[in-house]
Amino acid sequence: MRGAARPFPAASYCDRYPGFCGSGLLDAGQAVNAALAAPANAPDLEVLQRLVSGGLAQGEQAVFAVQVRNWGTVTASDVQVTAAVTGLDIVSVSANVAGTALSRSSSALSAVAGDLAAGAELVLTVTARVTATDGYVTSQARTSGSATEVTLVNNDHLLVPAAVEPAAPVAAADTGGGCTAAPSGQADLGLPLLLLAALLGGLWRRRTPRPAHR
Known part of the structure; x- marks a missing residue:
């Protein structure tokens, strides 16, 4: 039966990859004739x-x-x-x-x-x-x-077992620096601005006169 198979349609997936889908499409008439004509001992x-x-x-x-x-x-x-x-x-x-x-x-x-x-x-x-x-x-x-x-x-x-998967990306190590990066790749100024605000607040409190105690 394998020897009597008809070819797969041209340009089909099975035609582009011979052997992946088997020998071909079954042709019952040719399969019977091939079986009758096959050598008895081979x-x-x-x-x-x-x-x-x-x-x-x-x-x-x-x-x-x-x-x-x-x-x-x-x-x-x-x-x-x-x-x-x-x-x-x-x-x-x-x-x-x-x-x-x-x-x-x-x-x-x-x-x-x-x-x-x-x-x-x-x-x-x-x-x-x-x-x-x-x-x-x-x-x-x-x-x-x-x-x-x-x-x-x-x-x-x-x-042809399956499509190759891309290699897993390597995660960057966190070095613990004081500057962060935004998702767009630009510098994130959030942390420096918070530090600056805290510093200015401390200076303002030092310069503000305290009320006298009675």
Whole structure:
């Protein structure tokens, strides 16, 4: 059914971000024909990504998973996974399958897992620091094997988790000075005027003659 999907409407959100909404629109007739024509024994690799934890504010760390599953009826050989990110700085990558060869840079990663049995799943856990100041972060993943697959349309996936939040503003320290600032940024003369009024009041009281006591 995934291989028989029709394309999304041109210029739509799903068309601009391939893989984000799935393989495409369902075409029941083509899906039946594709199922009848599919090899009886073949692997079928599918890659999906999801945000696991963390925030999407600049400077924070986010953890996302790259999942590859063999939906076919036989073992997939020479399984490889690659991913390229934007707005992120990859910090670490780990795999749930022992013996998986991993490599990474700040903006890309690759994994060579060898064989993946029918129904088995390879999961890469990726920790990355958000470097984008605004807009979106993305991760484009792709998987492949050496054998002919039932379909290839599910071998790519684009992850666009959410818009990046601006970094939290740093509050200015209060140094306890005698001058304040108005919201407009201009000097606030309230405190100096109060001090001046108190000083003039004291001088006036000193100069005013006191009544004589009888």
